[in-house]
Amino acid sequence: MSSDSQASEGEVYSLNMGPQHPSMHGVLRLLLDLRGEEVIRAKPVIGYSHRAHEKMAENRNTLQFLPNTSRVDYLSGMIYNLGYCQAIEKLLGIDVPERAIYIRVIVNELNRIASHLLWFGTFLLDLGGITPFLYSFDDREEILDILDQVTGSRLTYCYGRFGGVTWDVDETFLTRATAFLARIRERLHMYKQLVTDNVILRERCTGVGVVSEALAKSYGVTGPSLRASGVAYDVRKAEPYGGYDRFDFEVPVLHEGDTMARFHIRIREIEESCKIIEQAIEAIPEGEILPKKMPKRFKLPEGEYYFAVESARGHFGMYIVGDGSDIPVKLKLRTPSFSNLSAMPETLAGTMLADTIAIVGSIDVVMPEIDR
Amino acid sequence: MGYFGNVFGGFGSLLSGMSVTLRKFSQTVIRRKAVTMQYPKELPELAPAYRSAIKLIRFEESNSHDCVACKACERICPSYCIKLSGGKVEGIKKKRVAEFEMDFALCSLCGLCLDVCPTDTLEYSKVYEEAGYNRDWRVDLLAEFRDYEEEFVAKQRVIEEKAAAEKKAKAEAAKKAKEAKKKAEADEKADNDSKEELS
Amino acid sequence: MPQTLTQLLDGSVLAMPIAAGLIMGMLTVNVLMLVWAERKVSAWIQMRMGPTEVGPFGLLQTLADMLKLISKQLITPSNVDKPLYHLAPLLAFAPVVAAVALFPFSESTILVQNDYGLLFVFAFGGIAVIAIFMAGWGSNNKYALLGAIRSVAQNISYEVPLILSALSVVLVVNAMGPTLSSGDGVVAINGLDLSHIVMTQDQQGIWFVVLQPIAAIIYFISALAETNRAPFDIPEAESELVAGFHTEYSGMRFSLFFFAEYTNMLIVSMLAVVLFFGGWDGPVLPGPAWFFLKSYAVIFVMMWVRWTFPRLRFDQLMTFCWKVLIPLSILNLLATAFVIAVL
Ligand code: SF4
Ligand code: SF4
Numbered sequence: 001m002s003s004d005s006q007a008s009e010g011e012v013y014s015l016n017m018g019p020q021h022p023s024m025h026g027v028l029r030l031l032l033d034l035r036g037e038e039v040i041r042a043k044p045v046i047g048y049s050h051r052a053h054e055k056m057a058e059n060r061n062t063l064q065f066l067p068n069t070s071r072v073d074y075l076s077g078m079i080y081n082l083g084y085c086q087a088i089e090k091l092l093g094i095d096v097p098e099r100a101i102y103i104r105v106i107v108n109e110l111n112r113i114a115s116h117l118l119w120f121g122t123f124l125l126d127l128g129g130i131t132p133f134l135y136s137f138d139d140r141e142e143i144l145d146i147l148d149q150v151t152g153s154r155l156t157y158c159y160g161r162f163g164g165v166t167w168d169v170d171e172t173f174l175t176r177a178t179a180f181l182a183r184i185r186e187r188l189h190m191y192k193q194l195v196t197d198n199v200i201l202r203e204r205c206t207g208v209g210v211v212s213e214a215l216a217k218s219y220g221v222t223g224p225s226l227r228a229s230g231v232a233y234d235v236r237k238a239e240p241y242g243g244y245d246r247f248d249f250e251v252p253v254l255h256e257g258d259t260m261a262r263f264h265i266r267i268r269e270i271e272e273s274c275k276i277i278e279q280a281i282e283a284i285p286e287g288e289i290l291p292k293k294m295p296k297r298f299k300l301p302e303g304e305y306y307f308a309v310e311s312a313r314g315h316f317g318m319y320i321v322g323d324g325s326d327i328p329v330k331l332k333l334r335t336p337s338f339s340n341l342s343a344m345p346e347t348l349a350g351t352m353l354a355d356t357i358a359i360v361g362s363i364d365v366v367m368p369e370i371d372r
Numbered sequence: 373m374g375y376f377g378n379v380f381g382g383f384g385s386l387l388s389g390m391s392v393t394l395r396k397f398s399q400t401v402i403r404r405k406a407v408t409m410q411y412p413k414e415l416p417e418l419a420p421a422y423r424s425a426i427k428l429i430r431f432e433e434s435n436s437h438d439c440v441a442c443k444a445c446e447r448i449c450p451s452y453c454i455k456l457s458g459g460k461v462e463g464i465k466k467k468r469v470a471e472f473e474m475d476f477a478l479c480s481l482c483g484l485c486l487d488v489c490p491t492d493t494l495e496y497s498k499v500y501e502e503a504g505y506n507r508d509w510r511v512d513l514l515a516e517f518r519d520y521e522e523e524f525v526a527k528q529r530v531i532e533e534k535a536a537a538e539k540k541a542k543a544e545a546a547k548k549a550k551e552a553k554k555k556a557e558a559d560e561k562a563d564n565d566s567k568e569e570l571s
Numbered sequence: 572m573p574q575t576l577t578q579l580l581d582g583s584v585l586a587m588p589i590a591a592g593l594i595m596g597m598l599t600v601n602v603l604m605l606v607w608a609e610r611k612v613s614a615w616i617q618m619r620m621g622p623t624e625v626g627p628f629g630l631l632q633t634l635a636d637m638l639k640l641i642s643k644q645l646i647t648p649s650n651v652d653k654p655l656y657h658l659a660p661l662l663a664f665a666p667v668v669a670a671v672a673l674f675p676f677s678e679s680t681i682l683v684q685n686d687y688g689l690l691f692v693f694a695f696g697g698i699a700v701i702a703i704f705m706a707g708w709g710s711n712n713k714y715a716l717l718g719a720i721r722s723v724a725q726n727i728s729y730e731v732p733l734i735l736s737a738l739s740v741v742l743v744v745n746a747m748g749p750t751l752s753s754g755d756g757v758v759a760i761n762g763l764d765l766s767h768i769v770m771t772q773d774q775q776g777i778w779f780v781v782l783q784p785i786a787a788i789i790y791f792i793s794a795l796a797e798t799n800r801a802p803f804d805i806p807e808a809e810s811e812l813v814a815g816f817h818t819e820y821s822g823m824r825f826s827l828f829f830f831a832e833y834t835n836m837l838i839v840s841m842l843a844v845v846l847f848f849g850g851w852d853g854p855v856l857p858g859p860a861w862f863f864l865k866s867y868a869v870i871f872v873m874m875w876v877r878w879t880f881p882r883l884r885f886d887q888l889m890t891f892c893w894k895v896l897i898p899l900s901i902l903n904l905l906a907t908a909f910v911i912a913v914l
Contacts, residue, residue, distance in 0.1 A: 015713050022813060037717070037885060064450035067482035128801060128882025131393060134617040138407050152423030152496065158482040166483055167421045194392040199382030200802055200881050353717070354884045357811050379895055386880065393616045393879040400615040408620045 012040060017356075019048045025122065025360070026367035028341075032348075032356065039356055042348035044341055050371040057331035062088055062298045063162070065331070070156045072333060073369035075118055076312040077157045078111035078147070083309035085160035086242050087318045091305050092162070092298060095291055100164035101243040102284040106177060107147060107159065108242075109273040109280075113184065114143040115312035116266045116273075119364045123263070124195060126361035127204055132195050139187055146176050162298055164290035174281050181274050188270065196267065205260035209347050209359030212257055220339035223314025224269060225363045228254050228261035235310035242309070246283075247276045259362040266364075299326045313337050313364055333372055337365045418498050425476040426485060427497040428513050436517050436524040438493040441469040445485035445494065453478035454485065464528045468521075469514065476502070477509035594672055602833045605870065606633040612874045643822035648711070651819065655709030660820065660827035663702035667834040670695035674841050675766040677851040677858025688765035689741065692842060693734055696797060699831065700726045703806065706828070707816040718815025721885055722806035725796055728892040729803075733793035735900035736786040739907045740779050740846045744771045746911040769850030780847040785903045787847045789896055791872075794839035796888070798832065801877040805885055840869035 015032045018024035027048035033041040053072055057065045069084040070077030082104050089096060096104075121136035144154045150167050151159040159165055195201055211221065216229040226233055234251040236244040252268040254261040300322025308317040314336025321330040340363045348356050400406050409416065428437035441458030453476070458469035486494045502509075517524075607622065607630060614621030622629025647656065673688040675681045685691055700723055707719020741763060761767050772778055780787045796803040807815030817828045844850055844865040851858030853865075883891065 013713070037721075060450055063484060064448065066484065067450055067480040071480075124881055128804065129880060130613070131617050131878045134619070135396075138618065141407075148422065149419045150421055152419065152421040153481060156480070158480070161487070166487075190392055194389045194879070195881075197385045198389050198880065199385045200883055203887055204881065204884055352884060352886060354805075354811050354882075379899075390875060390879050393875060396618055397612070397616045397875070400618050406614075406620045407618045410620075410623075 011035060015353075019045075025365055028360070028365060028367050030356070030360070032353070034353065037353045039348050039351050039353060042345050042356065044344055046338075046341070046367070046370050048371065049368045051368070053372045054331055054333060057328055059327070061326040062300065062328065063326075065328075066160070067156070067158045070158060071368070072335065072372055073311060073313070073316075073337075073366050074155050075115045075366050076111050077155055078107050078151075078159060079309060079311045080316060081157050082108060082160040082165075082242070083307075083311070083316055084318060085162055086309065087305070087307035087320065088162050088298060088300075090241075090307055091300065091320065091322075092295065094163045094294070096163055096242075097288040097291055098285045099168075099287040100289045102280050103150075103165055103169050103289065104160070104242055105244065105247070105280045106169070106277050106284075107150070107165075109277045110143050110147060110177065110180075111157075112312045113270050113273050114140045114147075116270050117143070119266060119312075120191070123358075123361040123364075124201075126357045127201065129195065129201075132191065135187070135191070135194075139184060142180055142183065146173065146180060149173050149176070161290060163294055164288070166289075168289050169284075174284070177277060178281055181278060184270065184274060188267065191267070196263075201263075202260065204354075204358055205263055205362070206258060207256075208259045208355050209351060209362065210257045211343055211347050213255075215343055215346060216257070219343040221314070221343050221363075222336045222339060223311070223364075224265040225262055225340050226314065227252060228265045229257035230255040233315075235308050235315055239308065241307075244276075247279050249273075249276050259358055262362045262364075297326045299324060300328055308334070311336060313366065313369070314340065335369045335372060337363075337367075338370045341365050341370060416500075418500070422498055422500075423481045423483065423496045424499050424502075425479060425497050425511065426474060426494050426513075428472070428517065429493050429495050430517070431493075434524055434527065436520050437469075437514075438491040439469040439472065439489075440467045440491055442467075442490055444488040444490060448484045448488045450482060450484065451478040451480050461525060464525055464532055466528055466532070468525075472513040473510055474513050475510045477507055590672065591668075594668055598668060598671060598830070598834050598837075601837055602830050603633045603637065605833045605836065606636075606829075608867075608870070609874055612871065613878045616875070616878045637826065640826040641823055645822050645824060648819050650711045652709040652711065655705045656819075657824075659702050659706035659709060660824040660831075662705065663699055663831040664827045666695040666698040666702075667831050667838060670838050671834065671841075673765065674838075674845065675769060675850065676862050678766070678770070681766060684766075685764075686761055687763045689737060689763045689768075689842075692765075692838065693730070693737075696835075696838070697726075697730065699835065702831075703816050706820070710816070710819040712819050714812045714814070715816050715818045718806045718812045718818070721812075722799065722816060724885075725799075725803065725805060725888060725892075728889060729793045729796035729896075732789050732892065732896040732900040733797060735897070735904055736783075736790040736793065737842075737846055739783055739786045739900075739904045740768065742904070742907050742911060743779060743782055744768050746914070747771045747775060765845050766850075768845055769852065772849040773852045778847060778849045778852075783847065783903070783907070785899065786907075787843075789900045789903070790843060790846065791869075793892075793896060794843065795873060795876065796892070798835045798839055798873075800836065800873055802880040802882050803888060804877075804882060805888055836870055836873060837866060840866045840873065843869050 012033050012035050015034050016029070017032055018029035019027040024030070029045040029048065031041075031043040031045060032039050051071070053068050056068055066081065066084065070081040073080050088094075117136045117140040121133035121140070124130075124132040124136075147157065148154050150165075150169050150173055151157045152167070153159075159167070211225065211229050213230045215221075216226050216231065221229070222233065230253060232251050232253045235241070236249075237251050249272045252265050252272065254265055300320065302322055302324050305320045305322070306317060307320075308315055310316070315334070316336055317334035319330070319332040319334065320328050323329050344360060344363070347359060351359065428439060430436060431438055439456075439458070441456060443456065446454045446456055453474060455471070455473040455475075456469055457471045459467055461468045481496070483496070486492075486496075610632070611621040611629075613619075622632035625632040625635050647653070670692050673681075673685055673691055675688075703722045703726075704719045707715045707717075707722070710716070744767060745760060747760065760771070768779075795801075799806050806812075807817065812818070817825055820828060841862070844862060848865050848869075850865075851862045853861035856864075
C-alpha cells in the first residue's frame with residue numbers, strides 16, 4: 001500500500017487478533033487494519049492447525065482413513081465420518097441395509113443439532129452472553145450422551161463402516177432421542193425468550209455483516225450462511241444421499257443475509273432436524289446393520305469421483321482419485337468453512353470491531369476443518 | 373409508538389429474558405437441579421459401547437485370551453499403535469502371541485482392529501481416568517495373562533491331545549467303517565458272484 | 572449533627588489510621604464476599620454449583636484466590652510507560668476507598684460527615700476514569716488502549732444521566748421543607764447531604780423509588796455502565812478486547828483493579844439505596860444491617876442482569892446514552908421541577 005492512500009485513510013493501525021484470542025474459535029488469526037474501532041481491512045490467516053489429513057489419505061488404505069474423517073471437523077464428526085462411508089459405498093456399489101440407513105440419518109441429525117447448539121452458545125459468548133452458552137452446552141451434553149451410547153465416543157466418532165455402522169441402536173437409544181426432541185423444543189422456546197427476542201441481540205445482529213447473494217455465490221459460501229443469503233441450496237435436497245429423500249423436511253431460507261438471518265436459519269434448522277429424527281425413529285425397520293457380503297478390500301476403481309454431503313456448516317465434498325488399488329491417489333476434502341471464511345474480508349470491511357467478532361462468529365467457522 | 377414504543381418494547385424483552393434466568397436460578401437453588409456431576413465424588417455411568425483403550429478379552433473356558441498373533445490388527449491399525457510378536461509355542465499346535473504392546477497415546481479408537489481380529493479377542497476397555505505424568509502410554513496387554521500362560525498351554529495341550537486323539541479315533545473309526553463297508557461290499561459281491569454262479 | 576465515628580475519635584492521633592483500617596477491612600471482606608456471591612449467583616443461574624470445595628459452601632475460595640494473586644510475582648512488561656503503569660492500579664483503588672467513607676450506614680455510623688457527600692461520591696467516581704485511561708495508555712497494548720478509550724467515552728457519557736437522575740432526587744429532598752429534624756434538633760435541609768436524603772425518606776415515610784421511578788431506572792442503568800458491568804462491560808469485553816484496559820496487569824496490581832471494580836459496585840448500590848430505597852430505614856434490624864441488606868439486594872440485581880444479557884456494541888452504547896437516557900433524565904428532571912414549582 002502506498003503512503004498516499006495511507007494518509008487519506010487517516011490514522012490506521014493494525015491489530016493482530018488471534019490465533020490466541022478468546023473469541024477466535026480455535027486458531028483463526030485475523031489481521032485487522034483499524035481506524036479507531038472501524039475495520040478497514042480484515043485478512044484471515046489460517047493454517048495453525050494443519051494436520052495433513054489429505055496427505056494421510058494418500059498413504060493409507062480407504063478403511064484406515066475412517067478415523068481421520070471425524071477429526072477434520074470435530075463438531076460434526078459424525079456427518080463427516082458417515083459421509084465418507086457413503087462416498088466409498090456409492091463408488092463401490094455397496095448396498096446399505098435399511099436399518100443402517102435410518103440409524104445413520106438419526107445420528108447425523110443429532111450431530112447436526114449438537115453442532116448448531118455449540119454454535120449458538122459460542123456465538124452468544126462472542127456477544128458477551130455467557131448464560132445462554134451454558135444452557136446450550138447443557139442440551140448439547142445430552143446429545144453427546146445419547147451418541148456416546150451407541151458410538152462409544154463423544155466427539156471424534158468412528159461409528160460408520162463401509163456398508164453400515166458398528167453398533168446397533170437399542171430401545172433406550174430411541175426413547176432417549178425422542179425424549180431429547182421434546183426437551184429441545186421446550187428449550188428453543190426458552191432461548192427465544194432469553195435470546196432471540198432480546199433487544200440487545202437484535203440490535204447487535206440486524207443489518208450487521210450482510211453477505212449478499214452474489215457475494216455468497218462468488219465465494220462458494222454454503223450451508224446455513226448461504227441459505228441466510230437467499231439461496232435454497234442444501235445437499236440433502238439438491239442431491240439426496242443416504243436416504244434423505246424419504247423424509248419430509250424443509251430447507252429454511254431467509255433473504256437478509258445479515259447476522260440475524262444466519263442466527264434464525266440455524267435455529268430453524270434445529271427444528272427441521274428434529275422433524276427428520278422424529279420421522280426416522282418412527283419408521284426405523286428391524287434388520288441387519290452391516291451387509292452380509294462385503295468385499296475383502298475396498299479397491300477404488302480407476303477414475304475421479306466426487307461426492308458431497310451437507311455438514312452442519314455446509315457443502316462437504318470429497319474428490320477421490322482412484323487407480324485400482326485400495327489407496328487413493330488423491331483425496332481432496334472440500335470443507336465448507338474455508339469458502340465461508342473467504343467471503344469474510346469483503347464482509348468485514350467497514351464494520352466495527354465488535355461486529356467483526358459477531359460476524360465471524362455467525363458464519364460458524366471451525367478452524368481445523370479449514371486447515372485440515 | 374415510535375421512539376417510546378421502541379424503548380418500552382426493548383425494556384419488556386429484557387425483562388422477559390431476566391424472568392428466564394430468575395426461573396433457572398430458583399430451580400437450581402430450591403430444587404437443587406444443578407447439572408454438574410461432581411466427578412471424583414460421583415462417577416459417570418459408562419455406556420455399553422464406550423470406547424477406551426483396546427484390550428484382550430479373557431475367555432471363560434480358557435481363562436486366557438485367544439490371540440493367535442496373526443498380526444491382522446497390527447496391519448490395519450491406522451495409528452500404528454499395536455506392536456506384537458509371537459508364533460509357535462512349545463508343546464501345542466496353536467500359535468500364541470508373546471509380546472503385545474499397545475500405545476494408547478496413539479490409538480484413535482477407531483475399532484478397525486476389533487473388526488479384523490479373526491478370533492474376536494479384542495475389545496474396548498472401560499478405563500477413562502487417563503491422566504498421566506508423561507506421554508508414555510504404552511501398555512503391555514499381556515501383563516494380566518502371563519501368569520496363566522503355562523496353565524493355558526497345559527490346558528491347551530490337553531485339549532489338543534484330546535482333539536488329536538478324538539481325531540485319530542475318528543479317523544480310525546472312519547477307516548474301520550470304510551474297511552467294514554469294503555468288506556461288506558466285497559462280501560456282497562462275492563455273494564452276488566456266487567448267486568450268479570448259482571443261477 | 573449526628574454523632575459520627577470521626578467525632579468520637581476526634582483529637583486522637585489514631586483517628587485516621589483507625590478509620591482507614593475499618594474501611595479497608597470492611598471493603599476487603601466485602602469484595603471477597605461479592606466475588607464469591609457473583610460466582611455462586613452465576614453458577615446457580617447457569618444451573619451449576621459454583622465453588623464448593625474451599626471452606627463451607629466454598630466461602631473461602633476467593634480468599635484463597637486473593638492469597639494466590641498477592642503471592643504472585645509482579646510482572647512489568649517491557650516497553651510500558653512505567654510511571655503510569657505502576658500508578659494506575661493505585662489510582663483506581665484509592666478513590667473508591669475514599670468514597671465509601673462518605674456513606675451513612677445509619678444515623679450515627681458515618682465515618683466522614685460531609686455536607687456535599689453526593690457530589691464527592693460522583694467526583695471520586697470520576698477519578699476512576701483517569702486511572703483506567705492511565706492503565707490503558709501505559710500498558711502499551713492495543714487491546715488495553717482500545718479498552719481505555721471505550722471506558723473513558725462510556726464513563727463520561729454515563730455520568731450525565733447518572734447525575735441528572737440523582738439531581739431529581741435532590742430536588743425532591745429540597746422541596747420537602749426548609750428544615751429537617753435530626754438527632755441534634757432541627758437543621759436546614761440539604762439535598763446534597765447523603766444522610767439528609769435518607770432522613771427525608773425516613774420522615775416522609777416514603778421511598779423515593781416511588782416518587783421517582785424513572786430516575787431510579789435511569790440511575791440503575793447508568794450505574795451499570797459506570798461500573799463497567801455487563802451488558803455495558805465494553806471496556807473489558809473479553810470476547811473482543813481480551814481483558815480490556817487491564818490486559819497487561821497481573822498479580823497484586825490486577826487485584827487492585829478487581830478490588831476497585833467490586834467496590835465500585837458496592838458504592839453505586841449504596842448510593843442507590845441512599846437515593847431511592849430509604850438507606851438504613853427499616854424495622855427491627857439495626858440501621859447498618861438494613862443498609863447493607865438493601866445494597867446487596869441491588870448488587871444481586873446487577874449480577875442477575877450481567878448473567879442474562881449479551882453485550883451492547885460501543886456505538887449503540889453511546890446512542891443509548893445520548894438518545895435515550897439523557898433526554899429521558901432531562902425530561903424527568905424538568906417534570907420534577909415543574910411539579911415541585913406547581914405544588
Ligand atoms: S482402535 Fe484403531 S487406532 Fe486403536 S489400536 Fe485399534 S486399530 Fe489401532
Ligand atoms: S488380529 Fe486378533 S488374533 Fe490377530 S494378532 Fe491381532 S489380536 Fe491377535
